[in-house]
Amino acid sequence: xxxxxxxxxxxxxxxxxxxxxxxxxxxxxxxxxxxxxxxxxxxxxxxxxxxxxxxxxxxxxxxxxxxxxxxxxxxxxxxxxxxxxxxxxxxxxxxxxxxxxxxxxxxxxxxxxxxxxxxxxxxxxxxxxxxxxxxxxxxxxxxxxxxxxxxxxxxxxxxxxxxxxxxxxxxxxxxxxxxxxxxxxxxxxxxxxxxxxxxxxxxxxxxxxxxxxxxxxxxxxxxxxxxxxxxxxxxxxxxxxxxxxxxxxxxxxxxxxxxxxxxxxxxxxxxxxxxxxxxxxxxxxxxxxxxxxxxxxxxxxxxxxxxxxxxxxxxxxxxxxxxxxxxxxxxxxxxxxxxxxxxxxxxxxxxxxxxxxxxxxxxxxxxxxxxxxxxxxxxxxxxxxxxxxxxxxxxxxxxxxxxxxxxxxxxxxxxxxxxxxxxxxxxxxxxxxxxx
Numbered sequence: 001x002x003x004x005x006x007x008x009x010x011x012x013x014x015x016x017x018x019x020x021x022x023x024x025x026x027x028x029x030x031x032x033x034x035x036x037x038x039x040x041x042x043x044x045x046x047x048x049x050x051x052x053x054x055x056x057x058x059x060x061x062x063x064x065x066x067x068x069x070x071x072x073x074x075x076x077x078x079x080x081x082x083x084x085x086x087x088x089x090x091x092x093x094x095x096x097x098x099x100x101x102x103x104x105x106x107x108x109x110x111x112x113x114x115x116x117x118x119x120x121x122x123x124x125x126x127x128x129x130x131x132x133x134x135x136x137x138x139x140x141x142x143x144x145x146x147x148x149x150x151x152x153x154x155x156x157x158x159x160x161x162x163x164x165x166x167x168x169x170x171x172x173x174x175x176x177x178x179x180x181x182x183x184x185x186x187x188x189x190x191x192x193x194x195x196x197x198x199x200x201x202x203x204x205x206x207x208x209x210x211x212x213x214x215x216x217x218x219x220x221x222x223x224x225x226x227x228x229x230x231x232x233x234x235x236x237x238x239x240x241x242x243x244x245x246x247x248x249x250x251x252x253x254x255x256x257x258x259x260x261x262x263x264x265x266x267x268x269x270x271x272x273x274x275x276x277x278x279x280x281x282x283x284x285x286x287x288x289x290x291x292x293x294x295x296x297x298x299x300x301x302x303x304x305x306x307x308x309x310x311x312x313x314x315x316x317x318x319x320x321x322x323x324x325x326x327x328x329x330x331x332x333x334x335x336x337x338x339x340x341x342x343x344x345x346x347x348x349x350x351x352x353x354x355x356x357x358x359x360x361x362x363x364x365x366x367x368x369x370x371x372x373x374x375x376x377x378x379x380x381x382x383x384x385x386x387x388x389x390x391x392x393x394x395x396x397x398x399x400x401x402x403x404x405x406x407x408x409x410x411x412x413x414x415x416x417x418x419x420x421x422x423x424x425x426x427x428x429x430x431x432x433x434x435x436x
Contacts, residue, residue, distance in 0.1 A: 005093045006101040007111070009040035014399060014408025016040070017093050020086060021231070021266035021409070024070055025117040033069045033120045038266055038410075039093055041114050048110035054092060054099065057084040070124045071267070075211045075230050075346040082211070082230065086271055119265035121172050122233075123209060123347035128165040128261070129337060130205075130237055130253075130351035132156070133328035135281070137356040140368045145245075157285060160328040160336045162353075165237075166258035170349065173234075173264050173412045179390060179419040180259035182243035196419035197240035197256075199373065200388040203354040204305050204321055204364035204396060207235040208330050209267050210348040217341040222293055225331035226270065228344065232299075234264035234396045234412035235351050241367055241387070263349070264396070264412040272407050276300045276400040280329050290339055291332050298324045303355060303398045305364070309383055310391020316379040318369060321355050321362040323398075390418045 005017040015021065015038035024033045025043055036043040046066035055061060059081035065074040074081070092100045100107055132138060135152070142151025155161070171177075179200055183192040211230035214220050220228055237257065244256025280296040301323035306315035333350055354364040363369045366387050370377050373386035388394070393415040399408035 003090060004095045005039060006095045006097075007040045007042060007093060011404075012406060013040055014038075014406055014410055015266075016405040016407070017090055018402060018405050019268060019272050019407045020089055020093075021268045021272070022071055022074075022122060023266045024120050024122045025112075026120060027112060027117055029118075035066050035068065035071055035074065035122075036112075037089060038114065039111075042111045043114055043117055044089070044093070045110045045112060048106065049089075049092070052106055052110075055085065055088055057088065059084045060088075070347070071122050072124050072347045075123065075209070076213075078212045079227050082269065083271065086269065119172055119174075121170070121263070122265060122267055125167045125170055125347055125349050126345050128167040128170060128349045128351070129162050130165045130257075130353060131328065131333050132161040132353040133326045133333065134353055134356050134364070135327040136325060136358055136362075137354040137364060137368065140356060140363065144367065144372050157283075158288070159291070160333045162333070162337070163252045163257075165253075165261065165351070167349070169258055170261045170263060171414075173262055173410070173414070175260075175262060175414060176417050177238055177260045177262070177414045178417045180240050180243065180255065181419050182240065182255045183246055184242040185246040192246060197243055198387070199241035200416065201239045201241050201366045202305065202388065202394045203237040203239055204303055204319060204356075205235040205237050205354055206232050206301070206303075206323060206352050206398070207263060208232055208334070208350040208352075210334075210344045210346060210350065213345040213348070214338055214343055216343040218338075218343075219290075219341060220335055220338045220344075222291060222331055222335040225334040228334055229270060229330055231267040231269040232273065232301075232409070233267055234303075234398050234409045235349075236262040236394060236396055236412055236414060237351055237354070238262065238414070239365070239367075241372070260414070261351075262412055262414045264409050266410050268407060268409055273299050273301070273400065275402060276407070278324050281325070281327050283327065287332070291335060293329065293331060296329055298326055298329060299400070300324050301398050301400055303364075303396065306395045306397075307379065307385065307388075308393040308395065309379070309389070312381070312383070314380070315393070315395055316383075318377060318379070318385075319362065319364055321357045321364050323352075323355060325355060325357045325362070326352055388416050390416050392416050
């Protein structure tokens with residue numbers, strides 16, 4: 001669709017009229033958050049558009065979904081409402097439509113420069129599941145820890161493996177991450193050492209934001225699963241590899257993961273990503289019928305990871321991957337999640353797992369890039385990394401290239417802070433014991 005907005009949008013902007021990703025923002029700390037869409041260097045305040053009566057279609061005309069502190073109510077309305085909202089917004093923002101363009105008072109109230117807002121989590125996330133859907137990542141991890149003979153366990157080829165993550169520690173891009181502490185694998189007969197993680201890692205992921213949920217006991221059919229997904233965000237599933245390696249047998253990740261997960265503030269809808277669909281990898285063996293899609297599709301989303309060491313002005317590219325490398329697709333992940341009757345809810349987050357590609361530069365975490373620290377990663381100016389150091393800032397970006405425009409996700413960024421000292425925690429423990 002040949003669309004152009006009356007808002008000036010730079011050619012390299014992630015937020016042209018073809019995108020219109022949803023987020024939630026504040027203009028002041030004491031004001032309530034409200035939903036908006038990004039357009040160029042502005043956010044369009046959807047509460048103002050709704051108050052002006054410009055959402056006049058059958059699904060949104062009498063809805064207060066844009067006068068909420070998050071997007072959950074809007075998501076619960078389903079794909080017909082999402083399409084109606086997108087069509088309305090693209091029309092209002094187009095260069096040929098005068099309704100908003102020529103209404104100076106409404107334009108000034110509803111279009112706010114991005115640099116004047118603070119983004120918050122776009123949805124209330126009640127539950128979070130993280131999958132393990134990249135064959136290249138699974139193979140590399142298996143080789144590192146179990147050797148090159150049969151590195152991928154047999155069940156991986158039959159179902160999308162996942163673990164239940166911690167929703168309370170999901171944070172918005174820009175939030176600092178404190179280096180976690182915990183136990184790591186003992187040497188010989190010694191007790192397990194306890195202290196700050198020495199193998200702190202990033203994981204290049206994306207996450208699906210659930211739109212409409214399903215009732216408890218009612219699985220979602222594989223060919224209807226896409227209609228339950230609102231859109232995608234970038235996600236960094238920070239990992240403490242040494243803590244994880246000691247704790248994950250027999251029940252999987254726990255403290256090595258639950259200390260922090262960062263997501264980008266803008267949700268790019270599946271409608272905006274539709275032009276970038278591509279064939280998913282061939283699955284062998286063929287999946288069971290409940291996971292067999294009529295068409296198995298991924299999205300051609302270029303992903304990039306940069307690390308900016310403390311005190312450095314430049315960030316260094318350390319990985320270039322692509323969403324299209326995922327073995328298990330989004331509909332397969334959602335259908336498998338619900339096949340036992342598990343009920344998903346609007347705003348639930350489904351992480352893809354680390355997205356690694358087949359090339360050395362497309363590996364999606366330092367565990368793979370440095371082969372568990374055996375091969376330090378060369379940055380510039382003599383700087384090396386085995387794992388993340390205090391002060392490092394990690395920045396993810398993702399984008400799709402269209403014909404003369406870019407559909408992007410903005411950034412997903414976080415900086416590592418030092419672990420707190422033991423002495424700082426003792427008074428807190430005493431207070432806890434005293435029930436103060």
